[in-house]
Amino acid sequence: MTIQTTSSLAYRLAQPRTAVVGKPPLLLLLHGYGSNEDDLFSLAPYLDERFLIISARAPVALTSFSFASFAWFSLSFTPQGVIIDEREAESSRLTLQGFINEVIELHQIDPGAVYLLGFSQGAMMSLSVALTFPGTAAAVVAISGRLFPQTIGQITDRAALSGLPIFVAHGTRDSLLPINHARDTRAKLSDLPVDLTYQEYRMGHEINEQSLRDITNWLTLQLDSSRQLPVVSE
Secondary structure, rough: OEEEEOOOOOEEEEEOOOOOOOOOOOEEOOOOOOOOOHHHHHHHOOOOOOEEEEEOOOOOOOOOOOOOOEOOEEEEEEEOOOOOOOHHHHHHHHHHHHHHHHHHOOOOOOOEEEEEEOOHHHHHHHHHHHHHHHOOOEEEEEEOOOOOHHHHHOOHHHHHHHEEEEEEEEOOOOOOOOOHHHHHHHHHOOOOOOOOEEEEEEOOOOOOHHHHHHHHHHHHHHHHOOOOOOOOOO
């Protein structure tokens, strides 16, 4: 399948496998550090057939890997811990918002049915975009990630986040982003008016069979709920 591009990002696309009435819903996949658009795109056959699926390539090219590797922001590994490039993270947040608007228009997507699914860095970006641009996402799945320290401070309208469905999944055996990051994310999200689902799994920094099954079922439930017709009183 060929790589497509907008003025913002390169990406892979899979059309819905089941016809939908009106414009299709979008499931936007955001990969982790050192990966590329092919990684999460491999999940497409397991996800709800009604989604138009786009897997985006992060904008920061990494030259230290032996294959095509990208990141949403650079990392520095220091004795004091991992330091993120906040300037690049902020640039990627704005780029993603623009990219979403571009693909909505380009592929005639339902603007009220944009679903975000991110892994690791992609999870951080998914949460950042959804929380700081209210109304952009219909729901968010954040796997093996965390909240940026600055994200909560960037929220300008907490009431606009009311009822936003968010699924946070994390492995108790994750050695790259230990489980305390997920529990801190849970605590911070619990202070917002979002509809939070939080699950821990006996896995490392990965997506195992059980978590994929739960995420797939949850996404289908969100899609079904959003597409129910209102009851008309006689």
